[in-house]
Amino acid sequence: ATRRNAVTDEYEVSKESLGVGINGKVLTCWQKETKRKCALKILKDCDKARREVILHKKACEGCEYIVRVLDVYENMYASNRCLLIVMECMDGGELFNRIRDRQDKPFTEREAANTILMIAKAVAHLHHMDMAHRDLKPENLLFTSTADNAILKLTDFGFAKEGNNEQQPLNTPCYTPYYVAPEILSNDKYDKACDIWSMGVIMYILLCGYPPFFSIHGGAISAGMKTKIKAGEYQFPKAEWKNVSQEAKSIIQKMLTVDPAARVTIDWIIRCPWFTGDIPETPIDMRPMLDTDTFEQTRVAIAAANHNQRRADADD
Numbered sequence: 001a002t003r004r005n006a007v008t009d010e011y012e013v014s015k016e017s018l019g020v021g022i023n024g025k026v027l028t029c030w031q032k033e034t035k036r037k038c039a040l041k042i043l044k045d046c047d048k049a050r051r052e053v054i055l056h057k058k059a060c061e062g063c064e065y066i067v068r069v070l071d072v073y074e075n076m077y078a079s080n081r082c083l084l085i086v087m088e089c090m091d092g093g094e095l096f097n098r099i100r101d102r103q104d105k106p107f108t109e110r111e112a113a114n115t116i117l118m119i120a121k122a123v124a125h126l127h128h129m130d131m132a133h134r135d136l137k138p139e140n141l142l143f144t145s146t147a148d149n150a151i152l153k154l155t156d157f158g159f160a161k162e163g164n165n166e167q168q169p170l171n172t173p174c175y176t177p178y179y180v181a182p183e184i185l186s187n188d189k190y191d192k193a194c195d196i197w198s199m200g201v202i203m204y205i206l207l208c209g210y211p212p213f214f215s216i217h218g219g220a221i222s223a224g225m226k227t228k229i230k231a232g233e234y235q236f237p238k239a240e241w242k243n244v245s246q247e248a249k250s251i252i253q254k255m256l257t258v259d260p261a262a263r264v265t266i267d268w269i270i271r272c273p274w275f276t277g278d279i280p281e282t283p284i285d286m287r288p289m290l291d292t293d294t295f296e297q298t299r300v301a302i303a304a305a306n307h308n309q310r311r312a313d314a315d316d
């Protein structure tokens with residue numbers, strides 16, 4: 001339940017900003033009793049903010065891949081009524097910064113698969129409760145710590161939306177089937193599909209270090225970029241993609257399907273062997289091994305070594 005007392009009763013709020021989200025800024029705070037470091041998101045009270053709080057609280061229950069909401073306060077702050085969301089503090093920062101810091105060397109396929117799988121588990125949890133995030137991007141994906149095995153969690157439910165349970169029975173009193181407009185029936189049918197598209201863009205970036213759609217002169221979205229997105233026009237430039245497995249590319253292609261009705265669902269994604277990777281391979285940089293000519297050279301070298309070894313044995 002939303003607390004009405006001052007957040008400062010239970011938390012020490014710092015001035016240190018952790019960033020600014022869609023609806024409000026995020027500060028560091030400490031729980032007085034436990035000294036636990038937390039993050040505090042300050043939202044101006046309005047319907048959108050109330051929806052964000054309700055959906056985030058609902059979403060984080062039962063899913064370890066969604067940033068946990070610890071407390072919610074309704075306080076006056078700077079003479080405005082505000083909603084304050086206290087969250088677990090994600091000390092590893094954003095996926096965005098981790099990608100940016102490794103600009104030179106993108107993720108290995110195994111690392112990319114592990115990363116996307118954590119995102120997919122968060123998205124599956126939302127889609128199974130008929131909710132769509134609708135703002136999936138590296139800036140809203142945070143690591144629990146800077147350790148290699150840190151967990152990646154989804155945050156910022158400022159655009160999230162709950163379906164009206166699309167298979168709304170036609171006989172609900174709100175409309176007479178004969179006259180109901182198509183958008184009433186399908187208005188949120190494709191919200192979930194847009195989360196899949198965003199995952200496709202994130203997966204593409206993790207495997208090569210740059211986005212599939214961009215405007216040549218950089219900066220904000222351009223007309224040319226919009227055209228490319230609408231046409232689903234992007235490439236896998238050979239330089240960076242020749243070592244990436246065909247399976248990874250075909251998964252990206254299925255996620256970046258222009259027609260939302262034809263796009264793969266989250267359930268299809270979490271069942272892909274590429275993600276589960278049943279054989280627990282050590283996170284090697286699989287890319288050189290996947291490169292045919294490197295693989296060919298390795299095969300020849302191994303054969304030659306075996307030949308010399310046999311010769312050596314025969315001489316003994």
Ligand SMILES: O=C(Nc1cc(-c2cc3c([nH]2)[C@]2(CCCNC2)CNC3=O)ccn1)c1cccc(C(F)(F)F)c1
Pocket residue numbers: 018019020021022026039041067087088089090091092093094139140142155156157
């Ligand atoms: O951001 C950090 N911890 C954090 C952050 C959030 C958080 C929530 C939201 C955001 N962050 C952003 C702010 C704007 C940029 N995108 C992310 C969008 N909307 C949100 O709702 C939640 C919990 N712990 C952090 C903590 C310690 C160290 C570091 C760093 F890695 F930077 F050193 C970061």
